[in-house]
Amino acid sequence: MALKFVDELDLQDKNVVARFDFNVPLDKSDKSKITDTTRIDNALETIQYILESGAKKLVLISHLGRPKGKPNEEMTLEPVATYLAQKLGEDVVLTESCTDAGIKTLLSLNETKIILLQNVRFHKEETENDHEFAKALAAYGDVYVNDAFGTAHRKHASTYQINAFFKNRAAGGFLLKKEIEALSKVVNSPAQPFVAIVGGAKVSDKIKIIDSLLTSVQSLLIGGAMAYPFLKAKGYDVGTSLCSDEDVILAKKILNSSNGRKLILPIDHLCAESLDGEAVEVEKENIPENLMGLDIGPKTIQLYKETLHGAKTILWNGPMGLFENESFSKGTFAIAEILAESKAFTVIGGGDSVSAVKKSGLSEKMSHVSTGGGASLEYIEQGTLPGIQALKFGIDL
The missing domain is CATH 3.40.50.1260 (Phosphoglycerate kinase, N-terminal domain)
Known part of the structure; x- marks a missing residue:
């Protein structure tokens, strides 16, 4: 019907x-x-x-x-x-x-x-x-x-x-x-290669969407605080970055799944001693014990740019760092610029990503900016x- x-x-x-x-x-x-x-x-x-x-x-x-x-x-x-x-x-x-x-x-x-x-x-x-x-x-x-x-x-x-x-x-x-027409293109028959970018704070909040996307994407780029449980699960040091034991267990499970190889994680970071501290570049995966990761670094931006090159469908949900603070907004705004220049069908899936895209002044360059945060994620998970x-x-x- x-x-x-x-x-x-x-x-x-x-x-x-x-x-x-x-x-x-x-x-x-x-x-x-x-x-x-x-x-x-x-x-x-x-x-x-x-x-x-x-x-x-x-x-x-x-x-x-x-x-x-x-x-x-x-x-x-x-x-x-x-x-x-x-x-x-x-x-x-x-x-x-x-x-x-x-x-x-x-x-x-x-x-x-x-x-x-x-x-x-x-x-x-x-x-x-x-x-x-x-x-x-x-x-x-x-x-x-x-x-x-x-x-x-x-x-x-x-x-x-x-x-x-x-x-x-x-x-x-x-x-x-x-909304239905745009999100259905992602759910039902995304033009391949299909690449998703997922950021935000907690793996537990987005476990369903990650599981759902891993079956259909070629690559899944992880950013924001969500990256640190994945890095810790792989044996890297994450300093004082936001990282719960529950999220590390979930991250390990995803990494060990049959599609775990599709995940691409940050290879460098912008860090600080506190949320309003001065930005420090960390040029490798391991974060010193006195620092917390607050954005992806320049090498990661380049890696993500190369991965997104040639994609036909791109879904983005969740910022790459603490973008509200100018010192840690480079990664998020770089992703917005990459998507704005892409010839792919680009969907911004609600929530903080929409705020970030608007703040970057590039929302008009996206194929579809969803008005529903939780609703757009649930639609992608469930198909309705x-x-x-x-x-x-x-x-x-």
Whole structure:
């Protein structure tokens, strides 16, 4: 059964309930200011299509932050409502809650076109995937659209359970479509040679994605703090680098597997005595006992460049070092430059890699920059996500 998208629905004179991911970062000192509007900007194509297709009302659902099931003024969607109104040139009415008695009145008023429900995670029923809560949300619309790829890996009321009330009347938005198309190229039939780059902090966090990728890649380049357990498992000294015993055991298991030879590890490092210490170049695998590894070194950058040369598909998830600190950003930004110049199909798989690519100013040069951190990884591991499955097949009441 093919997944339906929003342009396959009849929206004329319909009330549309639509789930988006407006989980945007807010300024720490002024919570009314959004510091990065990308997630809202990515939703505009679907929102504008719904409005232009003659929808009577558009009810927007989103979360922001982790309010743990109760109202929190610091996580209000008010800045989102203000920004959306500016971009759309239309009033956006923010409700007091998702179950506010006044919503039914708003739905009956001719002058109200766009309604934004207050943060859906102010209700504990959302993360509990509560059936009655999903029913209450569903009551606002005739059709349902899910364009929140970043939360499609969660079995939550507004992304999963809600599908029970929209049999044959649910569809994905355009952002969801782009994500599925791009990530499917990596999952189903990546053009070979396929090279993946995995960084970040812990092997245990990415063990599934590493196992999954090793079956289809030609090479898997490891960077960031994740490299040190692998180096230690091979008998090298890692100094005071982040490296748990649990991660070393997992790294050893991966290295000893039939595809372990595909792993390529750093051959030199940028180190320091502390996170804000002065950068010291270590020109070999072994790190002195008083230093911690905080970035890949120049020889590793060159090795990774040579390995990526000629690749037809490249997936990157996780930075090569502590890129937020300029002294340890060279490795991460070098990878961004290599990918920007590559003729390969390049996918940036969410999370810190997206921040790094944006910071490098090269995100426009990538084939696809995923909007979902955990969601993109889980899609690559599983080939689908609960929210997508529920949209595709529906779920029973």
